[in-house]
Amino acid sequence: MTDSLRIAVIGAGYWGPNLARNFRASPHWELAAICDLDLDRARRLAGQGHDVKVTDSIRDLLADDDLDAVAIATPAATHHDIAHAALAAGKHVLVEKPLADTGERGQSMVQAAAESSLVLMTDHTYCYTPAVLKMRELIHGGDLGEVLFIDSVRINLGLVQPDVDVFWDLAPHDLSIIDFILPGGLTPITVSAVGADPLNAGKACIGYLTLPLADGAIAHVHVNWLSPTKIRQMIVGGSRRTLVWDDLNPQQRLSVYDRGVDLGLQVLDGADRRSATVSYRLGDTWSPALPETEALGSMVAEFASAIRDKRSARTDGSAGLRVLGILEAASRSLAAGGGAMPLRVEREAMLAGGTARV
Amino acid sequence: MTDSLRIAVIGAGYWGPNLARNFRASPHWELAAICDLDLDRARRLAGQGHDVKVTDSIRDLLADDDLDAVAIATPAATHHDIAHAALAAGKHVLVEKPLADTGERGQSMVQAAAESSLVLMTDHTYCYTPAVLKMRELIHGGDLGEVLFIDSVRINLGLVQPDVDVFWDLAPHDLSIIDFILPGGLTPITVSAVGADPLNAGKACIGYLTLPLADGAIAHVHVNWLSPTKIRQMIVGGSRRTLVWDDLNPQQRLSVYDRGVDLGLQVLDGADRRSATVSYRLGDTWSPALPETEALGSMVAEFASAIRDKRSARTDGSAGLRVLGILEAASRSLAAGGGAMPLRVEREAMLAGGTARV
């Protein structure tokens, strides 16, 4: 077994304790320091009798040559500066989502990491749940064939957030998951967003996001703070099989249906149209057993593996960047009355970042 | 008890037999004639030993002065001419949906009926199911308060239709139901449609329809022929209560949730924005008992009542026209890449038709 990597958690507020707890519990990591402007809060998180450094100075923290990495759990507007400082100091970086507060600043973080050959990972926690890991495995392994459509619904009676609308609050989950399970990541041709604010809350409380994909496929996301019934369901329709993820059914979260529609491939009249011969497969349904592992534990293990193997993490900075780019395009579409918006961030840049190897 | 009304069914194909069976079983109706170009088919439907006239001539049929009404179950392209002939002969008319093949022709039918003070009814069968009748009663009675949003999902592995796309095949159900339950009918500000044809079938097999309503409310419809899992669910969110209709759960089709989000009404900074004080109601859920009545039986009873009471039927020609208008706007939006389309049919005309009294 190799030595543990040494990590500092920056930010001891809401999410930092979860990260600290999982780094502490991981055989891959040694929790070396907690950094927070509120030193008392940092001390409480560090605990007594542990050899964990407490500081309110990022500069001091990064001066520690034995520190391998930092995990940033501070407000989104501070991610950019802290990450740049850490990368400049030669530290690998994990960032709580969203990667940054704007796509432009996120992109500069991704480029800095690529140039310095350091791992920049986004904490898309949901991607490390057993169900989503299995979905990725099935889709990447070809069990579903080509992905034809993805329909994601995440609705519940939810807190109307003071600072963000329902898209920025809930859709990052759906978008990061879709990005994770699609072999090439989520790179829609355009983004359309329609929202509603029937309570006059000053922001969209109901949102529909339409994402046309290559080859006629489509992804669609429904997020809603006003639904009395709670639904967290994603359908991924493939050319060979179709998958339904029902996150609220612990007895059968994933179902793989060997059902589908087959069109005859006969070319009609020399035209590029398939014939009308339609046939159905109504095959068995299969529900894979899923292990009972905690997502955050798998996430910190992936961070360590990516550093050791000198490769991008599964949810790397580019993944965070793609999610940010779609949210920004959704906001532009919303402001423009729902029209289809292209992604502003250059696709080439994103893909370049996505395939950068450390 | 008053005398029965005398009806002829025109068209003995797929739907005609269902209509004939229900008119026969109804105490309000006497099935007087079957009319079909295929006389053998008409004879088989008329049956033996019954006093039901069989004919292949609409002219002969309409010459019968004792006939009160006709039910048209022929192809959509023929509805316009047959309905005009029947109205001109003084007969009340029931038309299988869609009302006509174009909005323009449908509108001329509605006007002809209004001018001759005859009942023109669209057979929106789903509206006469006990669940939808109860939904209408609850919403019209104010139990839900103002309607804030409607989200309807109708997905299943379905036949790829040779002549129509998934919007024209499935969405008429959702649209006619929403039109039926909303106090003012379904009159969206615009219509946006996004479709996908990932199998290259030559038409949309997956469809999303967005319908902004007055006062910030919204309706959204998801129809899909490619889903391996069958969902038929409509959520109607109101300012007081919210309702969920799950048509595939016979043990609890309707649930009324006394839950919701309340925003404080305090005006901030003189602006027309409600304050951020949000509170939640997490009240009881209530599932009304529903009678076990057949929808078509209730529909033919309503047709008789409307004639006797000299009033519009609950699903009158204008209802059929509103559904047609939205479908046409959806097709235009689809062709234009998903932009928001106004309704072409004049709203005033529709409303005028909708409130005409016979």
Added chain:
Amino acid sequence: MTDSLRIAVIGAGYWGPNLARNFRASPHWELAAICDLDLDRARRLAGQGHDVKVTDSIRDLLADDDLDAVAIATPAATHHDIAHAALAAGKHVLVEKPLADTGERGQSMVQAAAESSLVLMTDHTYCYTPAVLKMRELIHGGDLGEVLFIDSVRINLGLVQPDVDVFWDLAPHDLSIIDFILPGGLTPITVSAVGADPLNAGKACIGYLTLPLADGAIAHVHVNWLSPTKIRQMIVGGSRRTLVWDDLNPQQRLSVYDRGVDLGLQVLDGADRRSATVSYRLGDTWSPALPETEALGSMVAEFASAIRDKRSARTDGSAGLRVLGILEAASRSLAAGGGAMPLRVEREAMLAGGTARV
């Protein structure tokens, strides 16, 4: 293709029409006659324009040498005499359940059929549903391993029957299904029945039936007329896999769980006791696709096949007899306060009947 077999339906009341319809629709059968004491009722069932004989005399009916078989759908108390007459006339016999009104009379029918090498089949319709046929296939094929337990629940708000208690009304379904799916049929060591009559209706409205099986296995049946919630569920626990049949979930009626408890096989202290080393399998779940076929159609096809192949039908007279024997023992247990009752009917006789080949 061989010629059709000619059948007469005796009894045109509640169940006879269902049988007549299915014999008429079957390629294996020709409906030759309807026999009922009420000739008008028989004539209505025979219909017009069909070459179906109508009679009120069983003697006349059985005198027809071209008749191959009869289906008896008369009251249970008449089954014995009619079946004996038919067998004596050389006709194969299908009997609506229950086979007879007493086990003794049922047994004499089984013996008469065996002696005359004619097929005597019980109409256990449920056994011919696709779900139950698949359960039989899986269990007989060894997919479940040894059957360890069967738990069947059939509860609903039901009519309090005037003549029978809840055991005789509902349990025949469960018992005939269990008899059908177990490789050796249902031959419990004893039968215990506990009932409750909390409404003072004069008979058990709630019933629990306990059936210890060989090798420590057990079957248990819960039937209930007073439950507001409807459950029709059977769990069949096996040493390799376990199966759950939920008849009210059309989207997933059958689920096969590759889960279970394994005990170490180490013999302790020379004793015949397995060690306490317990391990769990938490494998995948699999839900086989089921065809959409009507049970009664499959049942009449099986009747024809059994006659042609000169073999016992899948639900033969012995199956009906085993169900009767258990119901009689349940009544004895109920009268005796719930004690365990042996089966009165000789097991050897039943098994002999069960394996008789025509």
Added chain:
Amino acid sequence: MTDSLRIAVIGAGYWGPNLARNFRASPHWELAAICDLDLDRARRLAGQGHDVKVTDSIRDLLADDDLDAVAIATPAATHHDIAHAALAAGKHVLVEKPLADTGERGQSMVQAAAESSLVLMTDHTYCYTPAVLKMRELIHGGDLGEVLFIDSVRINLGLVQPDVDVFWDLAPHDLSIIDFILPGGLTPITVSAVGADPLNAGKACIGYLTLPLADGAIAHVHVNWLSPTKIRQMIVGGSRRTLVWDDLNPQQRLSVYDRGVDLGLQVLDGADRRSATVSYRLGDTWSPALPETEALGSMVAEFASAIRDKRSARTDGSAGLRVLGILEAASRSLAAGGGAMPLRVEREAMLAGGTARV
């Protein structure tokens, strides 16, 4: 606000920490001491910087005059002696279930508490869940009318326990809940138990418990370690309404059905038999909102209230004793082949204990 009561937790193993955490968090209690033979374990539970005494001597603990009560979370065989010592020292006592290892010893504890006018409470945690509290409220308030039947199912793939069978492992939950919700507690006329051990584990792994109640009512419990599907459902049928508790459906744990069967009350032939006129109510279903409170918190609050109000706790020693008595009778029935066993503990004694006021 009155002063807090001072409590000591005896036993720092599996359950003790849960009790300690809830006493600490309660405004009604002050955690004064932890007692365990393993002083290190006791110290870890007491924590640092808290003024909590740590001891391995019960004698020392009970010598503290300022201590009001003890909570016993030691092995069942030690409950009797520790409880007697505590009661003799004038302390109120909370005992982890089961109350004792035998009914006889439990009864002596109940008597000692009654004689010394101290509260003896059994920690039947499940009774303090919001769902069970609501069930009790509805039944005690008359919403269900007379209770006609209770059917409880608690099945899952479970650990085969080394020391107890499935009755002693799982049925205490069902029995304590039924005892809690029935107005007079659970006092069955007899107890019948049937078990199965199809894996040859040396003890029952599947169990059915039948409990005839007064006036023809019945309770039945199904517990099972071998079921691959998890069910935790209790149906309580009443003469006015019926209630279903589905503990695995967080969105609708409780459903109250306004449905039922009504028998006409006409006396026939002077006999004490109701007539056969049966009618059905198929009314609405209602699902009460439940608060999100932790059961253990409510339990420790009830312990404090009972002490302050000088009354029996809701789950007092007698409740624990009734559960013990039924489990012992179940074991006798199992050993005797499933026959109906009377309760050995005198009903009068139990009831006397149950109504003793402190």
